[in-house]
Amino acid sequence: MKFKVNGDEIFASTGGRPFDKNKPLIIFVHGSGLTHMTWVLQTRYFAFHGYSVLALDLPGHGLSKGKSLKTIEDMADWISSVIDAVGYQEASLVGHSQGCLVTIECTARYPDKIKTLSLMGGAGAIPMNPDLLALAENGDPKAVDLMMDWAHGPAGHFGGHPVPGLYHINTGGMLAKSRTIKDTLGVDFRACDNYKNGFEAAKKIKIPTLSILATDDKMCPVKEGKKLADLIEGSKVDIIDNCGHMMLLEEADRVLKVLKNFITANFPAK
């Protein structure tokens, strides 16, 4: 669906079901340079099981208008504005990679609005490889190729997507190339590299939090994810083996199972 946030027309997938304000809201926040489509194997389940779902395209990404936001802090404030814009008081947040930084910061800033937090492939800081950052800021498609290479675990490089016929390295790459690389991936990578408040923000979080980590994640390794989780009171950690950073595609079913158990227990549908 399309709606306005801070004057810009924003797109969010509602998981294939009509958006219903009477149902609890789950907001999914994508990673650097990507779009709402990375969440398709998680969102549709919740949309069909009693939740209202918004898998967002951040400003300037996917089908959303406006310009890419330049800092994680601005993105965190923007998520709060999304909740206001759709007429809700509260929501559950799910983030992947950069989306984890955004949702951590948002939860720390707006503790009354956020009811549960689910982090996939998250860390307290995501410093960027300087070569990768430079390529992305120059709009070089090689940045996308490198990201897709590093973001998939050894098994993920072979494929074996749960949706028959989809080859996820190319699908992810096409998502990242769907808009101008330097204006999406370049801006996002710089925002990640500049963000230093993750660990401090984590200490402020007092809501049920889940970290899903993957054994073969080279971008946000398990030890970095655990370091972050240790700072969040009562945080749960689930580790997916034989899987890389793109866990939401590489091991979509296993991720969905963990996420489903966590959200339905801590943020039940009516």
Place this chain on the structure above:
Amino acid sequence: MSDKNKKGPESKTYKFDTLSLHAGYQPHKNAGSRQVPIYQTTSYLFDDVDHAAALFNLERGGHIYSRISNPTVGVLEERVASLEGGTAALATSSGMSAIFLTVMTLCEAGDHLVVSSQLYGGTVNLFRLTLPKFGIKCTFVKPRDTEGFKKAIQKNTKGIFGELVGNPGNELMNMPEISKIAHDAGIPLIVDATYQTPYLCKPFEHGADIVVHSLTKWMAGHGSSMAGILIEGGNFDWMQNDKFPTMTKPYEGYHGLSFAEEFGPTAFTMKARAEGMRDFGPCLSPQNAWNVLQGIETLSVRMKKHCSNAEEMVKYLLNHESVAWVSHPSVPDHPDHALAKKLLPNGRGSMIAFGIKGGKDAGVAFINNVKLASHLANVGDTRTLVIHPASGTHSQMDEATLKFAGLSHDMIRLSVGIEDIDDIKNDFEIGFRAARKPRLVSNQ
């Protein structure tokens, strides 16, 4: 070393030959079986009612019924998508069903397509005779008439379709230019790249949006199994205009789902499977999918030999007294030689068309007397194949259509196999000797 010469990080995603053997399959998820298992089953157990509903609602990936998807077929689909550089693929029972499914996913009654005139005869008949019965009309344009494709586009045109190298005349479409024409008109370019396989050309790199193959040919390569596939490039924006309501508007068949919004770079394949396979059902058998996978494992090895043998045969035919003309993109005076060099850097393919002196009678004598080359209606076998198109593959066309498709009565279509090249030439000598005999008799 100065910073200028510093080599940055390189992507280590697997390359073509490795993907040919491994893409789409993880042994540890299949009892450790090194070879892809053949899932010879019609249907799949649901964990519970919720799981069943999730699969039917496209909430989760997985298999329901082998008409829609099958794990062995799924490996083939991913493998071909990876080799083509596509986002997704859907395998079908034959190349023709891949084309039909592509058209039926793209078009509705009242729509129009612009189509290259030089196509396999069955494809010509689909576009010329069968699709009009569904209310889908086509305008044929000669493959080299790039401007003609532009002129033929109408308000209701939903795509341009063609074979990159036309069957059987070996005329090339200028794919990069024609893709620009298509994209300027907000419509996709669909390319049948059966003759090339992704080893010789990846059409997505030259502007194609959807690629179709008859996998029966070089991809399977051994003349054993029928199969087809459609592959999506993932770059076409279905929401850029209002031409594709079936992709962008809520679809009643899946609770108001918009395929373009929900699946983006894989939307076309998702719709072709969810609607096309559900309603038309031209599914590929798991055994045939497995056979094709065996072929793909050696694709690059075979294609190199096919192409080197073809180039040898081109030289042989060009210098032969019984041959009137030879058409192959490797011939320097072929009108598309330069374009072929650009689009087919790894080889120009193994399809040769040549004219035999003495016309139709000589052609018939040649075909009836070769012993090693097989006379049959197929191409892309490991074995050398020959046919006289005007009396075989394209025999259902009238005289005018034959002429428009660039066919002549002296034309022989040769699909060069990977036998020893000397044996192929020796066999052709037998055929040519027989072909000369009627003329020698009549001259006396």
